[in-house]
Every structure is written in C-alpha cells, then in structure tokens.
Amino acid sequence: MHEVLKTVARWQAAGIDCALVTIIRSTGSIPRPVGTLMAIARGGTVVGSISGGCIESDVFHIATEVMDTGNATVRRYSADDAGAGSVALMCGGSMEVLVQRASTEDLPGLELIADSVAAGRPVGTATVVSEGAHLGRSIVVTGASWAGTCGDPLLDAAVSARVTRHLETGTVTTVQLGGTGDCAGDTLSVLISSIARPPSMLVFGAVDFAHALVRTAKLLGYSVTLCDARPVFATPERFPEADDVVVMWPQDYLKNAAITPSTAICVLTHDPRFDVPALEIALRSDAGYVGAMGSRRTHTDRIExxxxxxxxxxxxxxxxxxxxxxLGAATPEETAISILAEVIALRRVGSGMRLGQISGPIHPSEPDRTDSRDLPGTATGNRQVSGT
Structure with missing residues (x-):
C-alpha cells in the first residue's frame, strides 16, 4: 500500500497526472484483498495491481477517462460478467473498485505517508467510497494531525478519530457515517486503511543463515536487528541490510528489547550458552513467533x-x-524462505500444506467489512490475527 502511495506522492510533486484505483468491496474469492491499490500515470506507467491481470487493462482505460474529467467513479467486476465487451473476474468472486484522480487537490497529504513510514510511525487513510458528491474524498491521518477532507469539517473530525483508533492495527475496515460524522444517518461509507509500524525480527547469531534471513525479512517489510556477542562477526559490513547490528549477549539484549505480538525472534546460534538463556526470555515474552535452529538432537538437548x-x-x-x-531446504537462502514461510503461516493462520492438496478457495474470502460500531482493535480481514 505505502509503496503505491509513495509513488503517487512523487508523481504529484513532479506535476504528473495520475489516478488511483482502490478495491473497496468484495465477495467470494478475489486475488487481492479490500484496500489493495494500483496507480496509473499519464503516459502509461503503472504501479501495483488489483487482480491477476484480468481487469487491469479495463481499469487503465477508465483511469485515463477519470484523469481527463476529474470525476471519480466506482466499477464492479464479477465472474458473472460474460456479456459482449464486458470484463470478467476469473477467480470466481466479485469486487468493486474506486477510480479517482490523484492530483494534490484530490488527494492531499500523501507526503505524510512516506514521512511516517520512513520514521516507523503508523499512518492511516480514510476515503469516502459511497457514490455521491463526496465520492473519493480522502484524508491522511497521523497520530498528531490529518490532511485533506472528506467533504465536511464535522465529518473530517469524526473520521480522523476513527482512523486514529485503527492506526496500530494495520487493517482495513469500512464504517458507516452520516454526512456530518454522526452514526445515525448511515449515509456515507468510508474505507479506513492503516499502515502500522513495521513488524520486527530479532535474529540472534551472526552466521551464514542469518545473512540470508536478514535479507529476505527486509524484502517482506520487517525491521530487522542482528545480535551476536562476538564483535568480529556482528558488524554492519557483514550485515548491511540489517536495520541495527548489536554486539551483546542475546539474553542481555532481550531483557530491554521492545517485544510485541508483531515481533519474530529467530535464534540461529544452536549453542546452549547463547540460545538457552535467550529462549528463556523469548518464550515468556509477547513475541508472536519464537524459533530456534538446530538438529533434532540439538532440539532434544535444548528442551531438557x-x-x-x-x-x-x-x-x-x-x-x-x-x-x-x-521445504527440503539445502542452502542458507532456501532455509531463510523455510523460516519465513513458517512465520507467514502462523501470522495468516495458514496450514503450510501444498495448495493442491487442500480444498477451499485459494484466496481467502472477504467478510462483510461494514461495521457501524467500528470496534477499536478489531481485525476485520479474514484470517488476520495478532502476530508477526
């Protein structure tokens, strides 16, 4: 999400006409969840994707029209769309997408997103997705302020308060509000998306497997710290992708580390002098994932x-x-994928099995995300749990 919006902010600064496409509603199985973004610049540059490729060409032409007219529009795509000239969604579900012009007048405040993400601060957006005069109106909310408007000062204040409650969740939800922010009218649907602080990974052991794990975790958006008590091995030069390289005994570092349910702890030392004291603390912490490398013999000894x-x-x-x-991993790089696959499966409540051996939809279906109560901290996405 934030990479697409960062690109749009860069296009805005350069004066390039562009449009933003957002999945705002869905039923059944779709390739990407509600809140997924795609941006299109005048001239044909595209970032992001909202499907497996079956509707992007149609959306591209609609975006060009929206850039010309300035009028936001909502389009629906479904597997049932089989008429001449229609574009069908091949995955079996249906989705509605909002296409809006993304000029600084239409979408102000996007630079706040890039600044907040770079600083590790949560940030959220709110967009009116019900058709009418306010369609496409948006605001960007940080912990201290907001930019933009949903069309009415009272509505902006109410929406900003809602987004603020969702900043740390990293979820997408839709709320129903009256035109001036009250809940009674249920006249406006507002899509709220938040970019939480990046999940963190603590990697203990400056070994070859750690090199690959640090690099791969960074690709998945983790803030990664590498820790080892040996100053010769734990250096920024050996781990340039790490956000932080710490020379310290693992247990000493963990005593004062900020550990939350979005923290993954990976102990790669397979040396009882390091891993047993570290795991004592890690297993009693709030970490969403705690893993330790070693053979089965090492594991048995470690457990005792x-x-x-x-x-x-x-x-x-x-x-x-x-x-x-x-996974049958043999190299450090393959082992890193094996570790992160387990982290992802735990986070998303996946089985870890081959998709061809299980039944049910490949893409988790999206539940009804409309919630007039807008409960704080509620995870509205299917399979979304507190974790890494």
Missing part, C-alpha cells in the same frame, strides 16, 4: 536444558524448533 531452567510446558509449546517448514 530449558525445562531444567524452569521453562513450563506451556511456554515450550510456543517454540518452533527445529525452525522453519519442511
């Missing part, structure tokens, strides 16, 4: 040492060891 140290069976059940999924 942790029991001797007083770690309970409930705490031990949180440990992913040997770390990762069974």
């Amino acid at each position: 040492r942790l029991r001797d140290a007083g770690v309970t069976e409930s705490e031990l059940s949180r440990l992913s060891s040997p770390i990762g999924l069974d």
Whole structure:
C-alpha cells in the first residue's frame, strides 16, 4: 500500500497526472484483498495491481477517462460478467473498485505517508467510497494531525478519530457515517486503511543463515536487528541490510528489547550458552513467533536444558524448533524462505500444506467489512490475527 502511495506522492510533486484505483468491496474469492491499490500515470506507467491481470487493462482505460474529467467513479467486476465487451473476474468472486484522480487537490497529504513510514510511525487513510458528491474524498491521518477532507469539517473530525483508533492495527475496515460524522444517518461509507509500524525480527547469531534471513525479512517489510556477542562477526559490513547490528549477549539484549505480538525472534546460534538463556526470555515474552535452529538432537538437548531452567510446558509449546517448514531446504537462502514461510503461516493462520492438496478457495474470502460500531482493535480481514 505505502509503496503505491509513495509513488503517487512523487508523481504529484513532479506535476504528473495520475489516478488511483482502490478495491473497496468484495465477495467470494478475489486475488487481492479490500484496500489493495494500483496507480496509473499519464503516459502509461503503472504501479501495483488489483487482480491477476484480468481487469487491469479495463481499469487503465477508465483511469485515463477519470484523469481527463476529474470525476471519480466506482466499477464492479464479477465472474458473472460474460456479456459482449464486458470484463470478467476469473477467480470466481466479485469486487468493486474506486477510480479517482490523484492530483494534490484530490488527494492531499500523501507526503505524510512516506514521512511516517520512513520514521516507523503508523499512518492511516480514510476515503469516502459511497457514490455521491463526496465520492473519493480522502484524508491522511497521523497520530498528531490529518490532511485533506472528506467533504465536511464535522465529518473530517469524526473520521480522523476513527482512523486514529485503527492506526496500530494495520487493517482495513469500512464504517458507516452520516454526512456530518454522526452514526445515525448511515449515509456515507468510508474505507479506513492503516499502515502500522513495521513488524520486527530479532535474529540472534551472526552466521551464514542469518545473512540470508536478514535479507529476505527486509524484502517482506520487517525491521530487522542482528545480535551476536562476538564483535568480529556482528558488524554492519557483514550485515548491511540489517536495520541495527548489536554486539551483546542475546539474553542481555532481550531483557530491554521492545517485544510485541508483531515481533519474530529467530535464534540461529544452536549453542546452549547463547540460545538457552535467550529462549528463556523469548518464550515468556509477547513475541508472536519464537524459533530456534538446530538438529533434532540439538532440539532434544535444548528442551531438557530449558525445562531444567524452569521453562513450563506451556511456554515450550510456543517454540518452533527445529525452525522453519519442511521445504527440503539445502542452502542458507532456501532455509531463510523455510523460516519465513513458517512465520507467514502462523501470522495468516495458514496450514503450510501444498495448495493442491487442500480444498477451499485459494484466496481467502472477504467478510462483510461494514461495521457501524467500528470496534477499536478489531481485525476485520479474514484470517488476520495478532502476530508477526
């Protein structure tokens, strides 16, 4: 999301005409979830995607018209669209997309998104998605301020308060509000999207596997810290992709580390002097994922040492060891994918099985996201759980 909006902000600064496309509603199985963005610049440059390719060409032509007229529009795509000249969504579900011009007048404040993401601060957007005079009106909200308008000062204040409550969730939801911000009228649908602080990964052990894991985790948007007690191995030169390289005993670092449910802890040392004291703390923390590398023999020995140290069976059940999924990984790079696959499966409540061996939709169906109560902290996306 933020990469697309960052590109739009750059186009705005350069004076390039552009349009923004947002999935605002869906039913059944669709390739991308509600809130997914795609941007199109005058001249043909496209960033992002809203489907597997079956509707992008049609959306491109609509975006060109919207850039010419300045009038936002909503289009619906469905697997049932089979008429002459129509564009069908091949995955079996249906979606509605909002196409709007993305000039600084239409979408002000996008630079706040790039600044907030760069600083590791949460940021959110709110867009009116019900058809009418306010369609496409948007605001960008940080913890301290907002920019833009949804069409009415009272509505802006109400929407800003709603977005603020969602800043740390990293979720997408739709709320129903009256034209001046009250809940009674239910006249406007407002899509709220938030970009939470990036998830963090703590990697212990400056080994070859750590090189690959740090690089791959960064590609997935993690803020990564590499920690090792050996100053010769734990250097920024050896781990240039890491956000931070710390020379410290793992348990000493963990005692004061900020650990949340969005933290993944990966212990790659397979040395009891390092990993047992670190895992004692990690398994009693709020971390969403705790994994440790090692053979099955190492794992058995480690479990006994942790029991001797007083770690309970409930705490031990949180440990992913040997770390990762069974992908047949042989190289450090393949092992990194194995580890992150397990992290993703835990986060998204996936089975980790081959898709061809399980039934049901490939893409999780989207539930009804309309919620007039707008409960704070509620995860509205299917399979969305607190975790890494």
